[in-house]
Amino acid sequence: MSAEVELQNVSIAFGNFYAAKNVNVKIGAGEFFSFLGPSGCGKTTLLRAVSGFLEPSQGKVLIDGQDMSGIGPNKRPTSLIFQNLALFPLMSVADNIAFSLEVRGHDKKSRRKRADELLDLVALNGQGDKKVHELSGGQKQRVAIARALAVEPKVLLLDEPLSALDLKLRQKMRTELRAIQQRVGITFIYITHDQGEALTMSDRVGVMNDGELEQVGTCYDVYEAPCTPFVATFVGENNAFFGKVEKVESGKVKVQTGGSSFIGQAGLGLDNKNYKFKAGDEVIMFVRPEAISLKGNSKKAQNSFSAEVKTIEFEGNLKNIFLRSAEDVDIRFSVPSSSDTSGMEPSKNVSLSFSQDNAVVLPTGALALD
Amino acid sequence: MNSFYRKNGPVIATFFLVAIIFWLIFLIVIPQLYMLDLSFRPNLPPLLRGGPDDVYTLTHYKHFLYGSETSKDAYNYVDIGVFLDTIITAVLVTVINLCFCYPIAFYIAKLATPNTARLLVLALVIPFWINELLRSFAIRILFAGEGVINNILLELGLITTAVNFIALDIALYTGLTYAYILLMIFPLYNALESLDTNQLEAAKDLGSSTLRTHWRIVIPHAKAGIASGCTMVFMLTAGALATPVVLSSPNTYWFTQLIYQWFNMNDNWSRGSAYSIILLVVSVTFVLLMMRLFKVTIGEVVR
Numbered sequence: 001m002s003a004e005v006e007l008q009n010v011s012i013a014f015g016n017f018y019a020a021k022n023v024n025v026k027i028g029a030g031e032f033f034s035f036l037g038p039s040g041c042g043k044t045t046l047l048r049a050v051s052g053f054l055e056p057s058q059g060k061v062l063i064d065g066q067d068m069s070g071i072g073p074n075k076r077p078t079s080l081i082f083q084n085l086a087l088f089p090l091m092s093v094a095d096n097i098a099f100s101l102e103v104r105g106h107d108k109k110s111r112r113k114r115a116d117e118l119l120d121l122v123a124l125n126g127q128g129d130k131k132v133h134e135l136s137g138g139q140k141q142r143v144a145i146a147r148a149l150a151v152e153p154k155v156l157l158l159d160e161p162l163s164a165l166d167l168k169l170r171q172k173m174r175t176e177l178r179a180i181q182q183r184v185g186i187t188f189i190y191i192t193h194d195q196g197e198a199l200t201m202s203d204r205v206g207v208m209n210d211g212e213l214e215q216v217g218t219c220y221d222v223y224e225a226p227c228t229p230f231v232a233t234f235v236g237e238n239n240a241f242f243g244k245v246e247k248v249e250s251g252k253v254k255v256q257t258g259g260s261s262f263i264g265q266a267g268l269g270l271d272n273k274n275y276k277f278k279a280g281d282e283v284i285m286f287v288r289p290e291a292i293s294l295k296g297n298s299k300k301a302q303n304s305f306s307a308e309v310k311t312i313e314f315e316g317n318l319k320n321i322f323l324r325s326a327e328d329v330d331i332r333f334s335v336p337s338s339s340d341t342s343g344m345e346p347s348k349n350v351s352l353s354f355s356q357d358n359a360v361v362l363p364t365g366a367l368a369l370d
Numbered sequence: 371m372n373s374f375y376r377k378n379g380p381v382i383a384t385f386f387l388v389a390i391i392f393w394l395i396f397l398i399v400i401p402q403l404y405m406l407d408l409s410f411r412p413n414l415p416p417l418l419r420g421g422p423d424d425v426y427t428l429t430h431y432k433h434f435l436y437g438s439e440t441s442k443d444a445y446n447y448v449d450i451g452v453f454l455d456t457i458i459t460a461v462l463v464t465v466i467n468l469c470f471c472y473p474i475a476f477y478i479a480k481l482a483t484p485n486t487a488r489l490l491v492l493a494l495v496i497p498f499w500i501n502e503l504l505r506s507f508a509i510r511i512l513f514a515g516e517g518v519i520n521n522i523l524l525e526l527g528l529i530t531t532a533v534n535f536i537a538l539d540i541a542l543y544t545g546l547t548y549a550y551i552l553l554m555i556f557p558l559y560n561a562l563e564s565l566d567t568n569q570l571e572a573a574k575d576l577g578s579s580t581l582r583t584h585w586r587i588v589i590p591h592a593k594a595g596i597a598s599g600c601t602m603v604f605m606l607t608a609g610a611l612a613t614p615v616v617l618s619s620p621n622t623y624w625f626t627q628l629i630y631q632w633f634n635m636n637d638n639w640s641r642g643s644a645y646s647i648i649l650l651v652v653s654v655t656f657v658l659l660m661m662r663l664f665k666v667t668i669g670e671v672v673r
């Protein structure tokens with residue numbers, strides 16, 4: 001059984017400070033939805049409002065259409081996995097998992113049976129008698145999931161549960177979480193500041209900044225068609241060219257930036273319509289590193305410029321090349337490691353280009369800080 | 371040892387060592403050994419000490435059990451009665467103290483805002499700047515026949531004649547409970563403080579009632595702190611003197627009052643020593659038994 005979760009104009013204030021500002025989102029039953037945002041943007045706060053540890057200052061939380069105000073965390077069909085897991089260290093693994101059954105007065109035998117089933121589900125068979133501290137980080141993770149699933153929630157809330165794990169394990173757990181979600185078929189609301197995590201696991205992502213939900217969409221949408229400069233720079237890498245609109249012509253926007261003019265597409269606004277620009281508007285043109293290539297390598301490329309190579313960074317499968325354009329814009333682009341970069345020593349000038357289709361023009365706004 | 375020296379430097383490390391050893395030997399070990407020795411010797415006038423009559427004897431311990439040779443009773447019912455009374459009352463006071471302090475400590479450690487917590491701690495500590503004797507008298511004034519509490523109850527019409535709180539020993543229990551409240555609250559607070567608040571919320575999220583959360587999560591976590599607080603309160607209550615002297619009813623005796631009498635009024639230091647050794651040994655044994663029962667180790671308690 002899964003449930004639909006809807007936030008209607010949810011604002012949450014601590015004194016005068018708003019940790020969440022007018023958040024509206026509808027999360028479908030059985031969906032894997034992630035809130036993605038930098039540290040301190042209000043993700044945990046929002047999740048606590050869904051789980052019932054916090055009442056919104058304004059607005060409503062609806063679960064399956066039912067208003068949750070005044071209903072405590074123990075009465076909601078949600079189950080929360082805490083940022084630090086909050087396993088009970090003095091209980092065995094099985095007792096941890098079956099705690100919610102103990103609360104409901106199930107006898108020892110049926111508790112143990114259910115705990116073993118859940119241990120199977122999270123691939124921890126036969127570890128029920130261990131103490132929590134005898135488990136590895138990834139195993140604790142799974143116990144926390146099993147414990148949360150034991151209440152048979154309709155919605156599972158996960159607060160950055162993988163942040164304490166190392167990279168390899170994190171990647172493994174992503175796949176596993178996704179698999180578990182598909183097996184149990186309930187709604188997962190996942191919180192993370194790691195865009196890789198959000199993009200690999202989720203059906204849809206909500207990008208948050210400073211208490212506001214800036215964009216909600218599929219992983220593909222938020223990556224390919226960001227609505228705001230923040231989303232454009234927070235999700236994945238992006239090159240930003242600041243400039244002014246020179247003219248607008250049949251959906252294409254010509255932007256004057258520094259000494260050159262580039263042509264790009266007007267981005268999609270929150271209302272899913274292209275931004276309407278007029279000449280003189282202050283804008284930012286975003287170009288993904290993978291969309292930039294050495295001039296002449298791509299036939300489609302119609303914007304070109306020259307830049308000076310600063311450094312080259314080797315990142316396994318990719319080489320990241322950092323440059324500074326003649327207009328003093330920091331540029332970054334990536335090529336597969338195997339490609340020939342012999343002409344690109346630091347302080348050399350190279351000609352680069354990108355296609356009009358890959359340049360997104362958005363109104364000015366705050367960028368995500370690296 | 372070496373690391374202790376390296377960490378603190380030779381001067382400070384030596385000072386610590388000397389101070390601790392001095393404290394242990396001169397203030398604890400030697401006086402206690404002296405008392406132990408004394409308790410096995412007859413009570414002799416100074417001139418005869420060290421003479422031929424000064425031999426080891428069990429007479430004082432026998433006196434505690436069987437009474438004086440002239441008494442007709444098989445056992446020393448009076449002293450044993452006072453002793454058992456003291457121990458049982460001390461246990462009771464410890465339990466009341468725990469029940470009273472646990473919610474306060476939990477509130478300060480987990481629920482109160484930092485400012486409220488500071489204020490509460492202050493309110494708990496400041497009364498203890500007043501000395502124990504004065505506090506006991508203050509409680510006596512509260513509970514006296516014409517005292518504040520009786521007056522209020524009479525005024526409100528809840529009672530028609532004054533209640534003799536002193537004779538009922540209610541004043542004594544209150545005084546004893548209050549006397550060592552801080553020694554219960556601080557270890558409890560320390561233990562509860564270190565509990566991850568997320569665990570309380572996790573338990574709640576899983577549907578646990580407040581009571582069950584305390585029983586299954588908070589109390590097991592705070593067990594060592596509880597044991598530590600109870601041990602201290604029990605030991606100090608069983609050994610209290612000022613409060614019972616001021617607050618006990620005329621026909622209630624605290625065991626320490628007997629000890630005091632042997633030392634001071636009857637000038638029988640040997641018997642006084644024997645009685646205090648009995649109190650010490652029984653109290654320590656009782657505490658160790660309790661710790662074993664609740665599966666707490668000494669290491670945890672003193673941590």
Ligand SMILES: Nc1ncnc2c1ncn2[C@@H]1O[C@H](COP(=O)(O)OP(=O)(O)OP(=O)(O)O)[C@@H](O)[C@H]1O
Nearest residue numbers: 014017019037038039040041042043044045046193
């Ligand atoms: N109880 C509180 N009282 C006052 N301010 C709070 C409280 N809880 C959170 N905040 C503030 O609300 C903002 C959002 O906090 P929140 O914990 O939701 O961030 P987050 O997005 O989960 O960050 P992180 O990724 O670091 O966990 C922060 O600025 C924080 O200081």
Ligand SMILES: [Mg+2]
Nearest residue numbers: 043044083159
């Ligand atoms: Mg958080």
